[in-house]
Amino acid sequence: MLGKLTQPEIEALLSRQITGRLGCHAEGTTYVVPVNYVYKNGIIYAHSGPGKKIEMMRQNPEVCFEVDEIKSIFSWKSVIAWGRFEEITEIDEQQQAMQALIHRIMPLVEQPTGHPSHGIIESEYDLGDKIDVIVYKIIIDKTTGRFEQN
Known part of the structure; x- marks a missing residue:
């Protein structure tokens, strides 16, 4: 059976995935x-080093975001969200976003040190000048969700 996800189901899937x-x-x-990413209150928070996606989003901040949960080819859920990229430049908001991301990622990290590109370091001095972390958010305007279950 194919169907549409309700808004609470869309919110739950966005919150559940990483x-x-x-x-x-x-x-x-x-x-x-x-x-x-981390999802909270209609906003997707993420980070990146400089590169193609950041350059493109700075040129055109209108973006699309997709997340899914696949149990099998006939049992899945998928959400597509449209929104607007905004770079986070305010230090407190950057720190809150990075703390939320690290908290979300840490349970999946096999070795808790040595991931400076994700802000996961033993000491703040380990980051040095090597990585320029850009913290950003996507403010969601519209979502749609679908599912299939047998």
């Missing part, structure tokens, strides 16, 4: 990339 796919488009090119 990796989604971010779609951005600029200058005639579409780019889709997996990102780790």
